[in-house]
Every structure is written in C-alpha cells, then in structure tokens.
Amino acid sequence: MRKPHVWFLACAMAAMTLSGWSLQRANTRERQEPVSLVLLLPDASALKHPVTQAWLDAAQEEGIALLPWSDDTFVQALSNQRSIPGVILPDTVHPQASDVLVNALYQYAAQGGHVLVGFDAALLDPLQRTYAAPSSRLSGLTGVTYARYEALRENTTHHGPVYASAEGARILAIQPGKLDFDNTQPGHWGELTTYGYKTLAYNHFQSTATPDTQTLMQSSRGDPIVSTHAHGKGSVLFANLPLGYLKTRTDSYLLHRILSHFAIDMARQPVLSGTPGGIGGMVLNLHVDSNAAQAHLKTLEEAGWFDDGPYTIHVTAGPDTYTAGDRMGTGLEHNPWMQAFLKRQHDKGHDIGNHGGWIHNVFGDQANEHNRSRFEPYLDKNHQAISLAVGQRPLSYSAPMGNQPVWVTNWLERHDFKAYYSTSDTGLGPTRAYIQGHRAPEKGLWTFPISNFKRIATMDELHAHKLQEADISLFIQDLLEHVSQRGIARLFYFHPPVSREYHQAMETLRSTAHRLQAQGQFRWYSMVELADFQNKRMAVQWHVTHLTNHKKRLTATSATTLANMTWLIPKFNAQAPHLVDGSAQIVERHGQWQVVANNIKVLEIEWSESP
Amino acid sequence: MSRTASSPSRVIRPWPIHWQVLLEGFMFSSLPVGLTWALKPSLMHFWQAVMSFWAAHLGGSWAQLALRLDSAAPWVDPGDGTSMPSNESLLWTWLGLLVLWGVTLLLNDRLHPLRVFVRALCLIQASACLFFMLTPASFPYTLSRHSQALLDMGYGLMLATGPMLALGWGIFVRSVATRLMIPLAVLAYFALMLPHKVLLHAWILDKGSALFMPVLFLCFGSWLDLWIFIALYGGLASVLPHDQHIIGQQP
Numbered sequence: 001m002r003k004p005h006v007w008f009l010a011c012a013m014a015a016m017t018l019s020g021w022s023l024q025r026a027n028t029r030e031r032q033e034p035v036s037l038v039l040l041l042p043d044a045s046a047l048k049h050p051v052t053q054a055w056l057d058a059a060q061e062e063g064i065a066l067l068p069w070s071d072d073t074f075v076q077a078l079s080n081q082r083s084i085p086g087v088i089l090p091d092t093v094h095p096q097a098s099d100v101l102v103n104a105l106y107q108y109a110a111q112g113g114h115v116l117v118g119f120d121a122a123l124l125d126p127l128q129r130t131y132a133a134p135s136s137r138l139s140g141l142t143g144v145t146y147a148r149y150e151a152l153r154e155n156t157t158h159h160g161p162v163y164a165s166a167e168g169a170r171i172l173a174i175q176p177g178k179l180d181f182d183n184t185q186p187g188h189w190g191e192l193t194t195y196g197y198k199t200l201a202y203n204h205f206q207s208t209a210t211p212d213t214q215t216l217m218q219s220s221r222g223d224p225i226v227s228t229h230a231h232g233k234g235s236v237l238f239a240n241l242p243l244g245y246l247k248t249r250t251d252s253y254l255l256h257r258i259l260s261h262f263a264i265d266m267a268r269q270p271v272l273s274g275t276p277g278g279i280g281g282m283v284l285n286l287h288v289d290s291n292a293a294q295a296h297l298k299t300l301e302e303a304g305w306f307d308d309g310p311y312t313i314h315v316t317a318g319p320d321t322y323t324a325g326d327r328m329g330t331g332l333e334h335n336p337w338m339q340a341f342l343k344r345q346h347d348k349g350h351d352i353g354n355h356g357g358w359i360h361n362v363f364g365d366q367a368n369e370h371n372r373s374r375f376e377p378y379l380d381k382n383h384q385a386i387s388l389a390v391g392q393r394p395l396s397y398s399a400p401m402g403n404q405p406v407w408v409t410n411w412l413e414r415h416d417f418k419a420y421y422s423t424s425d426t427g428l429g430p431t432r433a434y435i436q437g438h439r440a441p442e443k444g445l446w447t448f449p450i451s452n453f454k455r456i457a458t459m460d461e462l463h464a465h466k467l468q469e470a471d472i473s474l475f476i477q478d479l480l481e482h483v484s485q486r487g488i489a490r491l492f493y494f495h496p497p498v499s500r501e502y503h504q505a506m507e508t509l510r511s512t513a514h515r516l517q518a519q520g521q522f523r524w525y526s527m528v529e530l531a532d533f534q535n536k537r538m539a540v541q542w543h544v545t546h547l548t549n550h551k552k553r554l555t556a557t558s559a560t561t562l563a564n565m566t567w568l569i570p571k572f573n574a575q576a577p578h579l580v581d582g583s584a585q586i587v588e589r590h591g592q593w594q595v596v597a598n599n600i601k602v603l604e605i606e607w608s609e610s611p
Numbered sequence: 612m613s614r615t616a617s618s619p620s621r622v623i624r625p626w627p628i629h630w631q632v633l634l635e636g637f638m639f640s641s642l643p644v645g646l647t648w649a650l651k652p653s654l655m656h657f658w659q660a661v662m663s664f665w666a667a668h669l670g671g672s673w674a675q676l677a678l679r680l681d682s683a684a685p686w687v688d689p690g691d692g693t694s695m696p697s698n699e700s701l702l703w704t705w706l707g708l709l710v711l712w713g714v715t716l717l718l719n720d721r722l723h724p725l726r727v728f729v730r731a732l733c734l735i736q737a738s739a740c741l742f743f744m745l746t747p748a749s750f751p752y753t754l755s756r757h758s759q760a761l762l763d764m765g766y767g768l769m770l771a772t773g774p775m776l777a778l779g780w781g782i783f784v785r786s787v788a789t790r791l792m793i794p795l796a797v798l799a800y801f802a803l804m805l806p807h808k809v810l811l812h813a814w815i816l817d818k819g820s821a822l823f824m825p826v827l828f829l830c831f832g833s834w835l836d837l838w839i840f841i842a843l844y845g846g847l848a849s850v851l852p853h854d855q856h857i858i859g860q861q862p
Binding site: 009014071072074075078079080098101103104107127 | 693747750820
C-alpha cells in the first residue's frame with residue numbers, strides 16, 4: 001500500500017504547484033495586457049485574407065487600436081472576465097461560428113460590451129457549412145432579422161442603393177457631398193453617392209428591424225443597412241453590407257465611417273488623429289492640363305491665391321493636350337513663364353507634381369494595362385520636365401482623367417513617389433490602395449481620394465449634372481467646416497480655368513478657409529506633407545493598458561519622433577489626463593481630451609474613466 | 612407441466628415464439644408507444660411547465676433555459692448563458708482530477724469496478740479540460756442544445772420503454788391491468804424524472820461551466836436513463852411470481 005500513497009502525494013503536490021504558478025501567471029498577464037478593440041477571426045489563416053487586412057488597415061488609418069483575435073482567445077478572455085472594449089465580427093472572413101461563440105457574443109453584450117456585426121458574419125454552422133438557423137443567430141443581438149435563406153431563398157439578398165437619414169448622417173459623421181437628398185425616397189433620407197456612378201448599388205440582406213432598433217441607413221425597400229440596438233447593458237452596431245470586401249474593391253468610405261463611429265462613439269476608445277496636431281484641413285489639388293490654365297494661374301497669383309496654402313499643383317508638361325501635335329499643352333520645356341511660376345510656387349512651399357503623362361487627353365484616354373511600353377515614356381518625360389523646372393523630383397501625382405493603370409502605380413513606387421490623387425474610395429482621407437482585391441505593397445505611397453459632391457468632383461461638371469454654382473459653394477463651405485470640426489484632412493481638386501466662371505465658389509473656398517484658419521481650426525496640407533505625416537504615424541507604436549480603479553494608460557513610442565502626433569481621448573470626467581512620461585499639450589476640444597505630443601520619442605499618459 | 616426442483620430456470624428455459632405472444636406483445640406495446648406519441652406536445656408543454664416552475668422559484672440564468680425549449684425548432688437560441696471555464700476553474704478541475712485519480716490508487720481491489728468507473732470519469736473530464744484549454748470556441752454544444760438533446764433522447768427512450776416491457780417482462784405477466792399500468796407508471800416516472808435531471812444538469816453547468824457538459828452528457832445523460840430503466844426492469848422481473856408461465860405456453 002506504500003506505493004499508492006507516494007503516487008497520491010506526488011500527484012497532489014504537482015497539481016498544487018502547477019495551480020499556484022498558473023494562477024500567478026494569469027493574474028500578471030491580465031494586468032499587463034493591452035486593451036483594445038478586437039477583430040474576431042476564425043483562425044490564424046484568416047489573418048492573411050485581404051478582407052482582414054482591409055479591416056486592420058481601416059482601423060490603423062482611422063487611428064483605432066484594433067487587435068486580431070481568434071475566437072478561442074475571445075471565448076477564453078470572456079470566461080476570464082478580461083476587459084474588452086469592443087468586438088468586431090468582420091464580413092467575408094468569418095461566415096462560420098459555433099453556437100458557443102454566438103452565445104459568448106450575447107453574454108458579452110449583455111454584460112455591457114459593444115459589438116459590431118458585419119454582414120455575413122456568423123451565419124453558417126461550422127460543421128455543416130450551411131445556414132445555421134432560419135435567420136441569423138445574431139438577429140436577437142442586432143435587433144434585425146436577416147439572412148432568412150430558408151424562407152426567402154434566392155431573394156435572401158437584394159441589390160440597390162442605400163440611404164441615410166439626416167440623424168444617421170449626423171451620428172455616422174457622413175461628410176457633406178456623400179448624400180443626395182434630392183431623390184424620391186420618402187422621408188428625409190439621402191442616397192449615398194460616389195463620383196461617376198449614377199447609382200451606387202450594394203448587396204444587402206432583406207431584413208426587418210425590431211421596434212427598439214435605431215436604423216441609421218436603409219435600402220430603398222426599407223431594409224436596415226446600418227442600425228444600432230441595445231442588448232442588456234451593451235450595444236450592437238449592425239452593418240448589412242460587406243464593408244471589408246468593399247474596401248478591397250476601392251469603396252472604403254462606409255467601412256471607415258462605421259468603424260470610427262463604433263470605436264469613438266460606442267466603445268469610447270482613444271484614437272490617434274490623422275492630422276498633425278489634430279488640426280483639420282484640406283489638400284487643394286490644382287490640375288494644370290493645358291496652356292489654357294496659364295492665364296488663370298497668373299490671375300490667381302495676382303489675387304494672392306498662392307500666398308495661402310501649401311497647395312498641390314500637378315502639371316501635364318508636354319506641348320500637346322488633346323492630340324499629338326495640337327500645341328495646346330503647357331510646353332513646360334520651352335515655357336519660361338510656366339517654369340518660373342512653378343519654381344516660385346515650389347519655393348513658397350507648394351507641392352509641385354506630375355499630372356500624368358505629357359499629353360493630357362492622349363494619356364488619359366488611351367493608356368491601359370496593355371500599352372505600358374508606349375506610355376511609360378510619357379511619364380518619364382513629364383517627370384523630367386517638372387524636375388528640371390523646380391529643381392527637385394516630384395513626389396506626388398494625379399492621373400489625367402482619373403485613368404491609372406496598375407503599371408502607373410508601380411512606376412510611382414519605383415520613383416519613390418509618396419502620394420497620388422484618386423477617384424476611388426471617394427470621401428476618404430489619405431489611404432492605402434487596394435488593387436484588384438489585394439493591398440498594394442507597403443512602400444509608403446498614399447492614395448488621396450477626391451471628395452465627391454454627389455456624383456461630381458469639381459466645378460467643371462456642374463452643368464452636366466444640372467447643378468448650380470451655389471450648390472457647390474455650399475458644399476465647399478460645409479466640407480471645410482466638417483474637416484475643421486472633425487480634425488480630418490480631405491482633398492478637393494479643380495482646374496484653374498474654372499476660377500473665372502465659378503468665382504463665387506472659389507471665393508467661398510478661400511474665405512471659409514481664412515475664417516477657420518483664424519480660429520486655429522483649419523490649415524492647408526500638401527499631399528507630400530500629409531503622406532510624410534501618415535508614414536510617421538504608421539510607425540508609431542501605441543497601446544492602452546487597463547490599470548486599477550478605472551484608470552487607463554496610453555503608451556506611445558516612435559523610433560524618430562512623436563512630434564505633432566495627437567491622441568483624442570474621450571472625456572469621462574472633468575479631470576484631464578496627466579503625463580507620466582514625455583511632454584505634450586493637453587487641451588479639451590469638442591468634448592474630448594486632445595493630447596498633442598512634443599518632439600519626444602516616448603509618451604505615457606494616464607486618465608481615469610470614472611464618471 | 613408441474614414445477615420440479617430440477618427444472619431449468621424460466622430465464623434460460625427455451626420457449627417457442629408463438630403468434631399469440633407476438634400479437635399480445637404488439638398490442639401491449641402499442642398502447643404506451645401510441646400514448647407517448649400522441650401526448651408528445653402535452654409532454655413537451657409539461658416539461659416546459661416544470662422548468663418554468665423551478666425557474667420562477669429558483670431564479671438564475673440557467674433556469675431561463677426552460678423558456679427556450681422547443682423541440683419543434685431545428686435550432687435553439689444560443690444566447691442562453693452557457694459559460695465557458697475560466698483559467699482558474701480549469702486549474703481547480705485539473706487539481707481535482709489528479710486528487711481523484713490519486714484516490715483510486717488507494718482503493719481496495721474489491722472496489723475495482725468503482726475504480727474503473729472513477730478513472731473513466733477522470734479521463735473523460737481530462738479530455739474536456741484539454742479541449743477547453745485549446746479550442747473552446749469550437750465546442751459544439753450550448754446549455755440549451757445539451758438540454759434539448761437530453762430531452763430528445765429521453766423521449767426516445769420513453770418510446771422504446773413500452774415495447775421493451777411488453778416483449779420482455781410483460782410476457783410473464785398474466786394480469787392485463789398490471790401489463791397496462793406498470794409501463795404507464797414507468798413512463799410517468801420518466802416524464803417526471805427527465806426534466807428534473809435536465810434542470811440538475813443546467814444547475815451544475817451554470818454553477819460550474821460547459822467544462823462539465825461532456826461528462827454529464829456521456830455518463831449522466833441517456834446512459835443514466837438506460838441504467839435506470841434496466842434497474843426498474845430488473846426490479847419488476849424480480850417480483851414476478853415463481854410459478855409464472857409464459858403466455859401462450861402450455862402449462
């Protein structure tokens with residue numbers, strides 16, 4: 001009988017030692033682990049999916065800390081009562097989910113957690129890979145009954161435009177110009193628009209909302225597209241659109257807006273502002289296509305336009321414009337006035353760049369994926385002419401007529417460009433491009449989407465869309481006020497020849513900018529300056545940790561400098577965040593604490609979230 | 612044929628399959644089967660009422676389970692409060708298993724069956740611990756699914772009870788009233804026992820976590836029902852009169 005006793009004692013001792021060690025380890029880890037929003041992924045392989053990358057990119061560009069977690073990590077964290085500020089179930093990469101995961105989400109929300117549910121997330125049974133229930137198992141959580149495949153079959157989804165209510169637009173901070181309220185949709189609902197498309201149509205589930213669900217966006221048939229719903233002590237945001245997939249197909253706007261609303265307004269997370277010092281502003285991009293611009297540039301310069309800025313001026317430098325030999329181009333190589341003008345503006349700090357390829361309309365109309373060998377020399381010649389004129393290589397680019405084949409983007413990367421204008425992802429700030437469903441390689445090259453005004457982008461197109469100058473003037477004013485208030489940067493472009501015909505709109509642009517600048521809430525950015533800032537911003541490592549007594553600590557480091565990096569921290573009480581390490585200016589702005597770092601490499605701040 | 616001391620036990624005595632036996636067996640089977648079948652909606656309603664009763668008196672999220680039971684639904688609302696084990700509960704369970712395994716080392720050889728049973732429990736629970744440590748999110752059962760499965764299987768056993776009694780124990784019984792009433796009493800027992808067993812499971816799972824679902828399902832689910840039925844059958848068979856003849860067999 002002696003042997004069993006020895007075994008028993010050995011087992012008990014080993015178990016107790018193991019238990020003590022593991023408990024100690026678990027407690028220590030919990031105290032030190034960063035707190036951030038969580039992107040739920042079914043497994044490690046989903047991390048490589050372009051849609052996952054799209055969600056992570058969008059979060060990073062919006063300055064939101066978002067960590068990818070496996071379902072298992074989430075379930076374990078929940079059962080260990082770890083603090084999780086918000087959970088996101090992305091579209092496309094997470095169609096399958098076990099009942100246990102779904103159950104965990106219900107529990108998490110009931111206990112006060114915030115959940116963002118994307119389109120087809122958690123619809124399928126992980127074993128049978130079919131719809132797990134007659135309607136989504138998350139219907140009770142989202143307050144929307146959707147994915148009713150058993151009842152609706154081929155009519156489960158619909159394709160059509162989406163609309164936001166005025167209240168929805170305010171809550172989601174949809175920028176001026178994105179919604180068209182002049183339509184036949186009953187009630188005060190504005191149709192979501194983009195540049196160049198008569199109708200922007202999306203796939204979405206036929207769905208119905210419960211009375212306690214707030215619909216922020218809906219389809220023409222009344223299906224909720226974006227809605228919020230309280231569940232227990234928590235809240236749930238449902239996006240009835242494949243947001244991540246859309247970003248990989250150059251339609252990022254809604255993903256960015258919804259993610260930002262979720263992080264800031266619902267989960268109340270600190271964000272790293274997208275602009276230096278958190279000061280909102282505009283990139284004003286002038287496209288000089290032909291010699292028709294010269295007289296107008298002269299007039300604008302005389303009127304003192306170029307004393308403001310910095311602006312981004314892109315020039316097509318060849319001698320022709322519409323066809324080879326028409327002699328209607330700027331002819332920069334033999335145009336002393338234009339050379340001197342560009343040099344003057346460059347010396348003033350304006351960003352001078354390439355507007356495509358030598359002959360504006362020929363390049364714009366004819367360059368495509370298959371004639372790189374014919375048109376690449378156009379890019380080279382333009383690049384060389386601008387470089388010679390200003391004495392420095394251009395670093396920003398815009399495509400004539402918005403035509404940018406993939407090889408042009410590759411050419412920009414090879415020539416160390418930092419930024420280019422884009423007609424995709426309209427309404428967004430600087431972003432990283434997705435080409436044919438995949439993220440472009442990380443080379444520090446930023447896309448600057450245009451800010452669309454309904455279906456147009458600038459004054460030239462007003463007549464074709466039966467719009468008045470007063471309409472775009474109002475849009476410009478609203479847009480500048482919007483970027484100023486939100487502390488974000490957007491791009492607006494125009495061709496100098498419109499300055500005479502649309503004098504009122506131009507004056508609105510200038511006077512609104514002056515007014516907001518005088519209030520210290522606006523500034524002009526050049527593309528290159530903002531791209532440089534974005535690259536520095538992406539290199540900042542920062543995280544938030546949970547301390548005792550509802551206190552949180554933000555730690556940020558940079559290998560170079562944190563200068564002008566700005567964190568916006570939700571205001572929970574009157575007590576301002578205090579510096580633990582480093583130096584920064586801390587001020588209250590629009591109900592948030594704004595922390596602007598000085599020229600330091602490490603910053604630590606703490607704040608209390610007690611009411 | 613008179614009973615003598617040398618005659619073989621009725622248990623091992625061969626008996627011819629007689630059409631009358633089969634017919635009566637079928638008839639006595641069909642009543643409890645038909646009744647169980649016909650009363651299924653009422654039975655489900657009754658089980659729900661039992662659970663609602665306890666839900667109202669005991670409170671706790673686990674008791675809310677009662678409100679979600681619906682055997683007609685192809686799926687069950689997963690927001691039923693199934694909790695997953697924390698690191699702490701996993702560690703304590705490991706510790707408990709080690710202690711329990713250690714205790715089996717101390718058991719006398721006369722208690723060998725108990726040792727085997729306890730060790731089997733330990734192994735099942737250890738597998739569950741490993742599963743929940745590695746991949747808890749892929750665990751396929753929630754509290755409501757577990758309960759639903761137990762009730763469904765319990766109902767299946769109730770359907771089988773009638774034929775098993777009629778074609779086994781029943782052929783030794785002459786009294787028609789006994790052959791009718793005893794199966795109904797057994798059914799009534801299961802009808803009352805099953806929801807309470809599920810409630811007990813729900814309580815354990817709520818106070819503990821889904822960590823104990825596998826061992827409850829495998830060892831204290833339908834197996835337990837079956838063993839209870841065997842015990843009841845054994846008890847009924849043991850009280851049969853010794854001079855009982857098989858129906859249809861000539862005395």
